[in-house]
Structure formats: structure tokens, C-alpha cells
Amino acid sequence: MEIFNQIQPKLITKGSAVALGMFDGVHIGHSEIISNAVRHAKKNNSTSVVATFINHPHTEITGQAPKLLSTFEERMELIEKLNVENVLALEFDSKLRHMSAQDYFTKVLIECLNSKYISVGFDHKFGFNQEGNPEKLKEWGKKFGVAITVHEPVNVHDEPISSTRIRKNLAAGKVKMTSLLLGRYYSLSGQVTQGLKRGTELGFPTANLMPPSNRVIPGIGVYVGRLSITNENIKELPCVINVGHCPTFKEDTSELKVEAHILDFKYRELYKNTIKIEFIDRLRDEIKFSSKEDLIDQIKRDCKEARKILSTV
Secondary structure, eight states, X not given: XXXXXXXXXXXXOSOEEEEESOOTTOOHHHHHHHHHHHHHHHHTTOXXXXXXXXXXXXXXXXXXXXXXXXXXXXXXXXXXXXXXXXXXXXXXXXXXXXXOHHHIIIIIIIIITOEEEEEEETTOOBSGGGOBOHHHXXXXXXXXXXXXXXXXXXXXXXXXXXXXXXXXXXXXXXXXHHHHHHTSOEEEEEEEEOOOOHHHHHTOOOEEEOOOTTBOOOOSEEEEEEEEEGGGTEEEEEEEEEEEOOTTTOSOOOXXXXXXXXXXXXXXXXXXXXXXXXXXXXXXXXXXXXXXXXXXXXXXXXXXXXXXXXXXX
């Protein structure tokens, strides 16, 4: 998959089938929009393209972008898995913000991408003041000979899938529902940071992940999941994850931590390794225990329950 970051005439010379959207998280609904463009491109001997943005448009429009479900790199990996050939990923800046919807259609979708087909969600907006919408696309598509497919929302449990719905479920710790909406387990990736080694003292060493400041973090609690050491290509180690403030050990509980204890793993220092943590199910709330012994007993129960859950997935 080739990624382009600049608007230029005839960037794509072969006719293209374009999936248009931000696609944060690349959830099931997003996947259908993108896969539809890929299918059309293959059927019509054209090129599949995703037209998206590097940063969330609200970063520029309101200065208050929502927390993200995926980093740009993760989004590109997920899009590539859908067999997309090209991506136009633009930095959403002041110039792009003030581009009219008509200009975006002609300069980006027609002159740059040579679009012959556009796949888009029912609620997609684009152009200055978000004046562009699927109805405008259909109107301009007729003029330029571009076929437009507008996708209705995909429902799960009689409710449309959306990035907003997924964020709300994650904030509530509902990672099982999140998995249904995404079509995969929600994950966080990053470098292992130096911890206070309290887990090691308790007999349950943890890999500590500093949450990226712009990512959605599942709600405070204890989870069962899997951990991969990506720089060593070690995949899907069973683990128990704590998201919270470690209230048993200190009065200052302001800093949110994500810690994973790998089950049945011969302990070694993972500091500075790159890891990926997948959230499979929620075990319980985070609790302040009256003693270390009580905490150790609970962690043992957590590990037992985690093994039971992981044996069924």
C-alpha cells in the first residue's frame, strides 16, 4: 500500500474507486465502506484509494478533537489489511479547513485521484463549514460521471455503530461490546516504562504502559487480555491488565496507569520493549485493599478467572 500526503494533479492516473472518511478505529461500518471501494476497483480494473486525514479535523476546527481509537500508524495497518492499494492522507490544516466542498470534490477527488467511484458513509461531511454531504456528492457525481454509493449505518444490538458509541463503551469498561463493534479486540500499543516494581514485590510483575495522551483508555478496572512483544514478534501472551491509580499503595492517585501481568511467563525485564495490549473482557472494579495480603489473594483469583475466560476465546 502506498501512502501520499500531498494534493497534486493526476496523482492517480488510472481511474480510482475511493473510500472517503476519517475512519478512526476502522470499525465494522468503516470496513464495509472501504471494502466496497476495494471490490469495485477489482471488478472494474481500477485503483482502490482511501482519502482520509492524518489528524482529526476537529483539531483544527474546534481545537478539541475527541480521544482517538487508533493512532495514524494503526489506522494505516488496519486499512492495508483490507487490501487497499493507495491512501491519500492529508494534514487537516487551516488551508484545507477553508477549502470549499466543491473545490475539495474537483481538486482532490477528480483532478488528484481521478475518481470514478466513491464509497461514503451516510453522515459524512466535508469542505468549509462541512457544507459537503452525500447529497452534494451525488449531485456533483452526475456532472462528472462519478458513481456514488452511500452506506447506511451498520447496526449491532439495534443501534448504529459509530466511533462515538465505541468511545462511550470503552469509557464504561465494556470491552466485550467494543470488540463486537470493532470486529477485533481493542488494543493499546507503546513502549514499556519503568515502574515502581510493586507488582514484582507482590509476586506478580507487570509491564507498565504509559497511555498515549490522545488515545481512548478503557475505564478504570481490571481486565483479561493478551499482550504481544511486537519488537520481538512474540504474540498473544495471556495477561491480567489493571487500568487505574493503584489506590492500595499511595495517597496521590492522580496518574492513570496501564499495567499488565503476563500469566505463566518466565519473568524478564521488558523495560523499553514495544508491546501491544488487547482487552478481551472486564473482570472487576479497581479496589483499595486494606493489606498487601488481601491484594495478593485477589490477584490470584483474577489470574484464575482470566485463565478460565481465555480458554473459551
